Amino acid sequence: MTSIRFIPEWEKQSAVLIAWPPGSGDFAPWLGDVEQTYAAIAAAVSRRETLLIACLDPAHERRIGEILKNTGVDDNRVVFIRIPYDDIWVRDTAPLSRLNDGRVELLDFRFNGWGGKYECADDAALAARLVAAGIFGRTPRVAVDFVLEGGSVETDGLGTVLTTSHCLLNPNRNPGYGRSEIEACLSETLGADRILWLDHGKAEGDDTDAHVDTLARFCSEHTIAYTACDDESDPHHAPLKAMERQLQDLKQRDGRPYTLVPLPIPQPIRDEEGRRLPATYANFLIVNGAVLVPVYGDPADSVALERLAPCFPDREIVPIRCTPLIHQYGSLHCMSMQFPEAAGVSRP
Known part of the structure; x- marks a missing residue:
């Protein structure tokens, strides 16, 4: 039995990290709207736990401070970190948290700009720089020579990892690695003894090669919420139905099917060129006492909120308007990273 455990999102947290978008x-083009969304997320998180805000320089920090005035943010729980970054999607660039013999370690996987799509030198160094800044106290960083983004893996906290073959088997991440080699790496680094692969489904406009956090999420060790489409005229219909069938075939450790x-x-949301943007409700963030759920001004918003509420009976369901975020092809979970209670988060 491995002593390593990949910590699920619903366990007690010490902090959530976000990286504030710079004006340049x-x-x-949408900065004002995006910053309103960021302010709403900052308020929701800081009422419940420490909020770490990455910013670029003193002027950027002052601007953010002005924006956060009178928004309900708890200033005593906000920690600014001046650090360079290329992009704001810290789900994929910040370290992942695991327990190793009961001690938290921060895993710094290699980051290559989602398969070489973007310049990423500062993002690739983000995890190491965060640890070096001292915000995690003595919590150790473990460098891993393997490309992996946080949005590409989900865990039940009991050794099961849920992922997608379209992302992890893509040769733009770890060329030469097959399924068995990848499973061995996930076993060694995340303590995974069961890998559940989804081979279908992708949000149109998603440039992450089908991150699982846009498609299917563990709400507990027994329950998976997933992106679904019943509209046969929607291009998502066939691949998401195929994914749904795969999810129905998955079994828990005791052989029972998952509660799905x-x-x-949502209805298509398009950019100025008419391209569909990747809006899904599966990109929610679990924090202490609440679940922050992206909404898009669509009639399906209320359906998603109603269906998620019974999955988290002890948490408040908090809708966050995230239409501005998807203009850069991500949503609420993509732009945030949680750290567990024992991670030792403190002011540097």
Whole structure:
């Protein structure tokens, strides 16, 4: 029995990290709307735990401070970290947390810009720089010579990892690695003794090669919420139905099927060129006492919120308007990373 355990999102947390978008970055055309979404997330998180905000320099920090005034943010729980970054999707660039013989370790996997799509030198160094900044106290960083993004793996906390073959088997990540080699790496680094592979499904407009956090999420060791589509005219229909059938065939350790909760996909939201953007409700974030759920001003918002509520009976369901975020092809879970209670988060 391995002593390593990949910590699930629903366990007690010490902090959540976000990286505030700069005025000159990719979000510049929608910056005001994006910052309103960030402020809403900052308020929801800081009411419940420490919020780590990565920013670029003192001027950027002052701007963020001004934006957060009168938004309900708990200033006593906000920690600014001045650090360089290329993009704001810290789910994929910040370290993952595991227990090793009961001690938290921060795993720094290699990051290659989602398969070489983007410049990423600062993002690739983000995890090491965060640890070096001292915000995690004595919690050790473990460098892993394997490309893996946090949004590509889900865990039940009991040794099961849920992922997608379209992402992890893509040769743009770890060329030459087959399924068995990847499973061996996940076993060694995350303590995974069961890998559940999804071979179908992708949110149109997603440039991560089908991260599982846009498609299917553990809500508990027994329950998986997933992106579903019943509209036969929608291009998502056939691949998501195939994914649904795979999920129905998956079994828990005791042989029982999982409790499956379908989350409807919103009506198409398109950019200025008419391209569909990757809006899904599966990209929620679990924090202490709450679940922050992305909403998009669509009738399906209320359906998703209603279906998720019974999955988290002891947590408040908090809708967050995330339409501005998907203009850069990610949503709420993609732009955040949680750290467990024992990670030793403190002011540097």
